Amino acid sequence: MAAAEAAPAPEASGFCTGSGGLSTGRKLVPWSSWAEWRFVRDGLFSPFPAAALRRIAAWRSRGSVLIPVDVTAAFVEIRLRDPFFRSGLAGDDAMESEEMLAMLYSMAIMRLVNGFVENQHKKTGRSISELAEAVGIPRVLVDIRHESSHRNLPSLRLLRLASIKAFDWLKCIYWDRQTNSIPDVEVELKLRLHEIASFLKENDSKESKSGSKRKRSEKLIVKAIKYARRLYYAYPFEVVSVLLDLMQLDAPESPESSDMQEIHSLGVYHSSDTQISNSDMKTIIVKLSEKEPRLLLSVLKSVIEMIEAKEELTNKGESYEFLPVGPSKVKRLCSLVLWLVTSIKELKDSGYIGLVHEIGVLSSDKNAVPCFCLAKLLRKLLNLSITGERCMIDAALLLIEMVNGNSVKEKLRKLPVLSLPRLVKVSSLPQSRTICNEQGSLEKATETLEMFKLQLKRQKNACLTETGTTAGPFNTSTPEKHNRWSVAKSWTPCPIGTIPCSFSSCAVLPAFDAVDHGLEVATLEQHGTFDEVDHSERFESQSDELDDGSILKISRSSPEYDISDMPELTSPLKGRLLVGGVWKKVSEEELLLIKSKMKLLL
Amino acid sequence: MAAGARATPTRTPPRPSSPAPRTEAVVPPDWASSVTLVSSHPTPPVVVVCGPKNSGKSTFSRILLNALLPRHGKVAYLDTDVGQPEFALPGCISFHIVDEALEDLLNPTLREAERCCFFGDISSKRDPEAYLNCLFHLYDYFVGKYRCDENEMLPLIVNTPGWVKGAGFDMLVEMLRYICPTIVIQIRITAQSKNLPDGMFWLEDEQTGPEMININAAFHDALNRSLLIQKDSCGMRERRLVEYLKQCFPSKISLSTNKELAYALASIPPYQVPFSDVTVVHLHCEVPAGEIWRSLNATIVGLAISNVSEASRSIPYCVGLGIVRGIDVQKGLLYVITPVPLERLQSVDLLQQGLIEIPTTLLQVRGCVSPYMSTNVLHKISERDLYAGDG
Numbered sequence: 001m002a003a004a005e006a007a008p009a010p011e012a013s014g015f016c017t018g019s020g021g022l023s024t025g026r027k028l029v030p031w032s033s034w035a036e037w038r039f040v041r042d043g044l045f046s047p048f049p050a051a052a053l054r055r056i057a058a059w060r061s062r063g064s065v066l067i068p069v070d071v072t073a074a075f076v077e078i079r080l081r082d083p084f085f086r087s088g089l090a091g092d093d094a095m096e097s098e099e100m101l102a103m104l105y106s107m108a109i110m111r112l113v114n115g116f117v118e119n120q121h122k123k124t125g126r127s128i129s130e131l132a133e134a135v136g137i138p139r140v141l142v143d144i145r146h147e148s149s150h151r152n153l154p155s156l157r158l159l160r161l162a163s164i165k166a167f168d169w170l171k172c173i174y175w176d177r178q179t180n181s182i183p184d185v186e187v188e189l190k191l192r193l194h195e196i197a198s199f200l201k202e203n204d205s206k207e208s209k210s211g212s213k214r215k216r217s218e219k220l221i222v223k224a225i226k227y228a229r230r231l232y233y234a235y236p237f238e239v240v241s242v243l244l245d246l247m248q249l250d251a252p253e254s255p256e257s258s259d260m261q262e263i264h265s266l267g268v269y270h271s272s273d274t275q276i277s278n279s280d281m282k283t284i285i286v287k288l289s290e291k292e293p294r295l296l297l298s299v300l301k302s303v304i305e306m307i308e309a310k311e312e313l314t315n316k317g318e319s320y321e322f323l324p325v326g327p328s329k330v331k332r333l334c335s336l337v338l339w340l341v342t343s344i345k346e347l348k349d350s351g352y353i354g355l356v357h358e359i360g361v362l363s364s365d366k367n368a369v370p371c372f373c374l375a376k377l378l379r380k381l382l383n384l385s386i387t388g389e390r391c392m393i394d395a396a397l398l399l400i401e402m403v404n405g406n407s408v409k410e411k412l413r414k415l416p417v418l419s420l421p422r423l424v425k426v427s428s429l430p431q432s433r434t435i436c437n438e439q440g441s442l443e444k445a446t447e448t449l450e451m452f453k454l455q456l457k458r459q460k461n462a463c464l465t466e467t468g469t470t471a472g473p474f475n476t477s478t479p480e481k482h483n484r485w486s487v488a489k490s491w492t493p494c495p496i497g498t499i500p501c502s503f504s505s506c507a508v509l510p511a512f513d514a515v516d517h518g519l520e521v522a523t524l525e526q527h528g529t530f531d532e533v534d535h536s537e538r539f540e541s542q543s544d545e546l547d548d549g550s551i552l553k554i555s556r557s558s559p560e561y562d563i564s565d566m567p568e569l570t571s572p573l574k575g576r577l578l579v580g581g582v583w584k585k586v587s588e589e590e591l592l593l594i595k596s597k598m599k600l601l602l
Numbered sequence: 603m604a605a606g607a608r609a610t611p612t613r614t615p616p617r618p619s620s621p622a623p624r625t626e627a628v629v630p631p632d633w634a635s636s637v638t639l640v641s642s643h644p645t646p647p648v649v650v651v652c653g654p655k656n657s658g659k660s661t662f663s664r665i666l667l668n669a670l671l672p673r674h675g676k677v678a679y680l681d682t683d684v685g686q687p688e689f690a691l692p693g694c695i696s697f698h699i700v701d702e703a704l705e706d707l708l709n710p711t712l713r714e715a716e717r718c719c720f721f722g723d724i725s726s727k728r729d730p731e732a733y734l735n736c737l738f739h740l741y742d743y744f745v746g747k748y749r750c751d752e753n754e755m756l757p758l759i760v761n762t763p764g765w766v767k768g769a770g771f772d773m774l775v776e777m778l779r780y781i782c783p784t785i786v787i788q789i790r791i792t793a794q795s796k797n798l799p800d801g802m803f804w805l806e807d808e809q810t811g812p813e814m815i816n817i818n819a820a821f822h823d824a825l826n827r828s829l830l831i832q833k834d835s836c837g838m839r840e841r842r843l844v845e846y847l848k849q850c851f852p853s854k855i856s857l858s859t860n861k862e863l864a865y866a867l868a869s870i871p872p873y874q875v876p877f878s879d880v881t882v883v884h885l886h887c888e889v890p891a892g893e894i895w896r897s898l899n900a901t902i903v904g905l906a907i908s909n910v911s912e913a914s915r916s917i918p919y920c921v922g923l924g925i926v927r928g929i930d931v932q933k934g935l936l937y938v939i940t941p942v943p944l945e946r947l948q949s950v951d952l953l954q955q956g957l958i959e960i961p962t963t964l965l966q967v968r969g970c971v972s973p974y975m976s977t978n979v980l981h982k983i984s985e986r987d988l989y990a991g992d993g
Contacts, residue, residue, distance in 0.1 A: 497900030499928035
């Protein structure tokens with residue numbers, strides 16, 4: 001409290017001028033992201049502020065709206081009613097009474113002046129005008145505050161002029177300054193990463209030099225890593241994408257050494273940036289994940305999604321002409337997958353990651369990673385159609401081994417059983433037994449995976465056709481007496497204000513680390529799923545899903561549900577509906593029909 | 603300088619002039635005699651305790667409650683101070699039945715209410731009419747249940763807020779007129795201008811009023827001026843919410859620090875409820891239809907049951923508070939954390955959003971910082987910033 005009142009501190013300038021990195025203090029704000037704040041800012045200063053004003057109404061209901069935001073919105077709202085400013089605006093909500101308008105303006109100005117100096121006034125006892133001058137409030141506003149509270153209401157003409165002044169002042173003192181102090185995660189992170197990289201290089205180069213210098217730069221690395229971690233907590237998605245960005249996955253083909261510790265020396269990342277070698281990047285990622293193991297999962301998920309996206313493009317028939325680096329990039333991505341999985345394994349073996357079956361409510365173990373996250377990643381991996389890649393198979397096998405601590409053998413035996421539909425079950429069993437016998441045989445594993453995938457696809461298609469006919473049960477099924485409230489299943493820790501869901505369409509909910517630690521499907525039952533799979537239930541439960549919205553029910557028995565994760569990053573979910581675990585395109589009419597039927601049921 | 607002294611922020615510890623931390627309730631002679639007087643009434647009394655803030659109303663009420671217990675077995679308690687509730691949560695007006703003596707006479711304790719209304723703000727000034735309606739509803743409930751049968755009548759203590767001027771006074775008058783207490787205890791302090799008017803200020807003419815007892819605040823300084831018990835009401839509210847939310851977890855789990863609680867809250871599987879099964883009510887703000895979920899996310903709500911069956915005053919009653927910890931618009935689900943047990947939740951069909959702010963300590967724990975706790979917020983345009991800008 002006292003700090004705020006301290007005499008002008010020289011270091012304060014760092015905060016106000018330009019993006020100065022993350023501030024240490026946090027404050028409760030009504031917006032969930034800076035994007036939302038920008039949306040409101042742009043709206044308020046545009047000719048069509050209605051949406052921004054609505055958002056501010058929502059902010060007000062949350063409390064903690066800042067004075068400048070509140071007053072700016074007030075000015076915008078008054079102008080919307082003032083015939084002088086609303087030229088060309090349709091509607092009949094113009095306010096004709098000059099007296100009323102003058103009152104509105106005066107009140108807004110009064111609140112502005114008081115809002116900025118009241119606290120100081122109470123604390124220091126200095127006069128309002130003196131304080132206002134110090135803060136830089138235009139004198140005319142201070143006079144209007146005085147006049148309208150103690151004397152006659154100022155004229156509307158003066159008030160309009162003053163309101164323009166006030167508006168501009170607010171823009172400058174709050175909106176512009178705040179814009180400048182929003183941290184640019186990308187720039188910040190890249191800066192730190194380059195710092196770390198250069199320290200790393202330094203260390204390498206003076207291997208022989210004195211230990212003290214070495215220690216110093218190690219200290220600096222630790223510091224920079226810590227900062228990078230803070231960035232990750234605050235902006236996990238952005239950080240992961242920057243990390244991947246710096247991995248130069250788009251770089252043209254370069255010679256790769258067999259142990260994947262290659263250094264890409266070709267090309268320059270950004271015109272200004274010196275590039276960080278991939279091996280340095282990997283060192284950095286490992287360092288980061290030692291304290292925050294889930295970072296590796298986030299990266300892995302992103303990489304798998306990148307491969308998915310590539311595949312999707314290929315499937316759409318876009319030829320490689322448009323993507324000259326396509327195949328090799330995929331190849332690099334695949335090797336990255338293996339590296340990531342290997343790192344996860346290494347961290348697990350060295351105790352940095354604790355694989356747990358379920359993150360306890362009170363597990364203070366920040367290194368705990370639920371098994372089902374890996375299981376889910378594994379499924380994602382297996383859903384990819386790249387099969388020839390040896391490293392993908394290796395990665396999958398490693399994952400399998402981690403997910404099921406017992407033995408690869410056991411797992412492999414169950415895998416096909418799990419995923420093949422009834423018809424193929426019988427025929428696939430013998431084959432899986434063969435695999436048991438020669439568990440080291442990767443070729444066989446590839447074959448199984450291939451088959452596994454084929455079946456998945458077949459299932460998927462079956463689902464699509466099946467769900468096309470579910471309109472029947474829709475009409476006939478009687479609404480069950482359902483409980484309104486239930487305990488959410490398969491929950492994973494996530495900050496209050498977010499949900500652990502990867503395909504939350506709502507932009508206001510920053511889906512933190514969506515799929516890795518946040519699984520919307522009943523992944524807790526994952527382990528059960530491997531053992532007891534009743535395929536006959538599946539289609540039934542899908543209609544259940546549509547009936548009572550309990551998506552959890554369906555996912556228990558349908559392993560292919562996760563396929564729906566795929567398109568989320570590459571294609572917007574607009575106009576799509578989750579049917580049988582697949583995002584299907586639906587027309588407006590279909591939606592309306594479903595909606596009306598849902599209503600009937602509820 | 604007087605102005606300087608008054609500006610003491612609420613969060614600072616008690617003023618230097620206040621007595622050493624109280625360890626034991628001091629019961630002055632006039633308090634003791636009035637307690638004896640009230641508790642010796644053969645018929646269970648309806649007692650309203652009023653007086654300016656920090657004069658000791660709550661402490662007196664606790665002493666009185668303990669004194670009434672032996673004779674009547676149970677004592678009804680109407681908690682009307684939404685800012686500093688005795689047994690309930692901030693923003694709630696609540697009715698309690700107490701059947702055991704209060705051990706701590708100095709501090710309020712959390713107790714489950716028999717009936718509770720969520721007013722949704724820490725001061726009744728936000729909506730005096732709604733405030734009084736809630737209050738009257740709870741009083742009606744008491745009369746209906748505990749005053750009708752002559753053999754099973756219970757005494758009632760009504761503790762009032764310390765807002766005794768302006769609109770606060772008007773509300774107190776309304777309250778007293780509606781309740782028609784049998785005894786009114788007025789606590790007076792030496793600063794006369796801050797006291798309530800003497801006598802039966804709520805009655806218009808010389809109607810036959812109830813018994814009126816005036817007592818003085820318990821503490822005095824060297825000059826015999828009343829010492830007011832300064833409370834950190836903001837911190838108290840926060841602690842009360844924290845204490846309440848701890849009930850989400852089995853008592854065997856130790857949650858000694860707020861950090862632990864914050865992490866536990868972020869991890870606990872919440873309750874989920876479909877949008878279509880609950881109605882969202884904004885108690886003090888109008889929120890555009892399209893903004894409801896944005897408004898609700900990561901805020902505290904009252905979990906209420908709409909009360910259409912009772913014709914007189916159809917005021918929803920509240921079974922507890924919860925945090926809307928997340929909203930999945932895609933699935934149409936709200937995720938709520940609350941200590942209210944699941945069976946009880948099933949009848950909850952209203953989410954009342956007030957202006958009770960979620961304690962920020964619960965929103966930030968390493969690796970689990972709520973998106974609403976932002977860094978780099980320019981929230982104070984002080985001289986410091988200006989000089990920096992110029993220089």
